[in-house]
Amino acid sequence: MKIDVKHVADLARLKLSEDEMRRLEKDLESILLRMERLKALDVEGVEPTFGAGDVQRLVLDQDRPAPGLPREEVLKLAPSSEGPYVSVPREGTPGDAPQGSE
């Protein structure tokens, strides 16, 4: 089983070093190799199980607005904010200085 680790890391937005990439590739391939065993089972016509509870119907709540979190609390959680907004670096416009807090 070959796995395109770079592509998967891109989907998951993970920056990995060459070393980490190689290591994960090896790990994932051995895990997936083990999982090959699953192909032996006949699951034709078997309904999948997506949840484990006995609640089979979506619970619907009444449309009655309730207070949430105060804005100050929300902005306090954010790594950076500007005025009443949460702020993040923009898409694909590399500036000179790195933005964001650490």
Added chain:
Amino acid sequence: MSETQYELNVGLEVHVELATASKMFCRCKTKFGDPPNTNVCPVCMGLPGALPVANEEAVRLGVMAALALNCRVNLSSRFDRKNYFYPDLPKAYQISQFEEPLAVSGYVELASGKRIRIRRLHLEEDAGKSMHAGDDITTASYSLLDYNRSGVPLAEIVSEPDISSPEEAREYLEKMQRTLRFAGVSDVKMEEGSMRVDCNVSVRRKGEAQMGVPVELKNLSSFRAVTRALAYEYDRQSRLIEQGKRIARETRHWDEDKGVTVSLRAKESSQDYRYFPDPDLPRLELDEAFIESVQRAMPRLPNQVVDFYVNVLGLPKYDAEVLTVDPNLVKFFDRCVELGGEPKPVSNWLMGDIMAYMNAKGLSYDTIPVTPENLVAMLGLIKDGVISGKIAKDVLIKMFETGKAPGDIVKEEGLEQVSDDASLSVIVDSVIAANPEVVAQFKAGKDKVLGFLVGQVMKASKGRANPAKVNIMLREKILS
């Protein structure tokens, strides 16, 4: 290049915000225009550990929308997670319905009788809003995020690629907008973002079996933008085919100012949403009784109203279509008729002076500045000959401005039509005396000049003379 050689195929994806008081999966308010980040909670901010709880009213409105658009409602449907990263998407997945949507197989019927098929209608949650900070859009280095809209319930309505002209696209959207507005499921306001449209456009040579390569259009913020962008794309794509060039499968951005579409991004391979059933939300199970109850609660839809106006009230189809642009207008009209107003005159005044006034003032139909009672009273004054149609136009303006009853305005301003013989006779005599040549021409058989004399009388009476009476009196006085 021959225009008729190519065929346009358009499918539309319409998002409408459902008119609930609280969000799809939390009970934060949905109110448009509140200060940024004031209607948020752990759920719609995607805080660790928070879980979604579905809104009953959103489901009801979704079913209502589906029924209004002739869809078949699935008694069992499911919520899936659509995974992608964007700062306005707090959980980095959107809860949507992918494999098993709420409803399928609907249609919108155009005036021509052509049906644009609706493939599916599903429920999902909206994302927050991101704006760009800084001096201008190209130099800003930050995006600013407001999560008030995050989690607002949406219905996404996907059509088949049945639309074959920009005009059809507009008609489809207008019909859908009216229908959903009448059904009361959404404000459907493009300008407030409660209705949003994406297009999938392809062009092919006529007669070709295979559909062309679809191009997705974004940033269509008005119906006008949709038609202009589609016309532009039809042109661009047919020219490319003509030149033997390939059409790229891509997303293009409509530039409203320049009137062109520009390539935004190729459909990347990384656009893999990894849909899977949301384990936090069991299946949405509905029963027939529920669907029936929604159907029973369905307000009259525009096509039913049009039928009634044409077949029962005898209005021309054109009038009926214009009046059904808005449910409030229909309500107003219906009330007028109920009060005894004659349908056609009511329609004329609504479509004419009232709409013109409201357009000029930029008013919406939920705040029509006259009451049905006053409009009907005014029509009564015209019918009884108390005022002329011309004077009525001025009275109406006064009604708009003061809110007073037309009878009061007429009395206060002394606008009653002058019909009594004595007063008219004085004016007619003075006009005859002042225009001897014209009178002579009329006597010599030039019948047409009488109009001029009537005009002079009207002028002298400041429009208040009863023109029919003036006509008769002039003839009598000159010829006798």
Added chain:
Amino acid sequence: MEIWELGAKNIREQVLRKEISAQEVLDSFLARTAEVEPKIHAYIELIEPQARLDAARVDALIMRGEDPGPLAGLPVALKDNLNLKGVQCTCASRILEGYISPYDATAVKKLRKAGAVFTGKTNCDEFAMGSSTENSAFGVTRNPWDLQRVPGGSSGGSAAAVAAGMAPLSLGSDTGGSIRQPASFTGVCGLKPTYGRVSRYGLVAFGSSLDQIGPFGNSVWDCALALEAIAGEDPRDGTTSKRPVPRYTEGLKRPVKGLVAGVPREMMELVTDPGVRREFERALKIISDLGVTVVETSLPTTEYCLDVYYIIAPSEASSNLARFDGVRYGRRAKARDLDEMYYETRGQGFGIEVQRRIMLGTFALSAGYYDAYYLRAARIRTLVRRDFDKAFAAHDVLLSPTAPMVAFKIGERVDDPLAMYAADVLTVPVNLAGIPALSVPCGFSRPDESGPELPCGLQIMGKPYDEETVLALGYAFEEACSDWFVPKTAAMRKSLSSQEECEVVVRDTI
């Protein structure tokens, strides 16, 4: 005897009789913690000031003659993936370091209402992903029975805190064995309730269709008390059951005579440690002496469970952990643009095991692989459930060792994911089926000739929502073993006091 040695049941009764105050109880546990925590590192954060306020509040209620709730001032330690308002919730991850939760988990809210006093947040594997508590950004927790060994995981801190006498009760979460396996490794009781029995609201999600919150205690009675407090329908979690919550503590003395217990042969084949097998077989003898009919049974899909689990849990996790993106909370890496922010934040913020599982899950859900991995696993999960349904048609409970081995050495398995995953092989089937299961100490094995004896657990699995039978059998079994188990625990605790302090070991891949 110190207060901390009394056990939850006695402490609670003495507090209710006003013989001791909640503040004295807290003092005793805090003193014990000061003594042994430097050796164990069970906590990520102790919250002494808040705990003192909580205890004073309970005392005030009692003084006024009001009902302080069934927990009556009992200290409770919370796994650090449970939200406690105003306190850091890190999930043992760098990416959430410094994140102060603005809300309470439902289970936490219920415990507070029941009179609990929260002592702090305990260590675990990062985002509950692991079986040893080595995958923590804040260092390894040590097993009180042997400080060179792991306490199991992922709820290793909560298990070790109870085992070492730092708290009479704690909460953990169990996605594939994360309560039961550390309970087994540290010689305490740990219960994973039926999926839907306890609200997950406020538990940081790992595998949403598998996660359950559950208690650790020194006895089955303690676990029953905690379950009673946290169970029940929650309007904030649409997967919680509407079923009424039984008085679990009152049901413990139900007769077990006449019950039929099945031992799945496929599970026995997976037990690698002969000591574990020997102790389990001895436990079966004790159970049949209680009048329970013990028979062999079969769960044919057992051998596939681990694989199914390691597709479903990481798939759900890859989606659940996508929200840790540095935008709205948590740590954000320095970046010039948005993409760099995402990649760097998540690259630096997550440890290797979390990244491994995110990668595995992302892959299993990705275009072209979904059907062969995620969907196929979901179908096999149906077969697993059917196996259990069939087994429960003929048996009241199923029995197995909780883990195929006893606590292993720190560092022994951490670089070999498959060896680590094998520690869950007997516990994951329970999560796939959504049924309740209890781990209760059943004996000792000495894998190292020269090393100390290490506890191992008996896993009692029950029908959905039949925690009562599971607990009743556990209670009866515990009664039958207490004369030799309790003194061993006391001896371990005593010897812990004389051990040297241990350094905090933070693995470099975290």
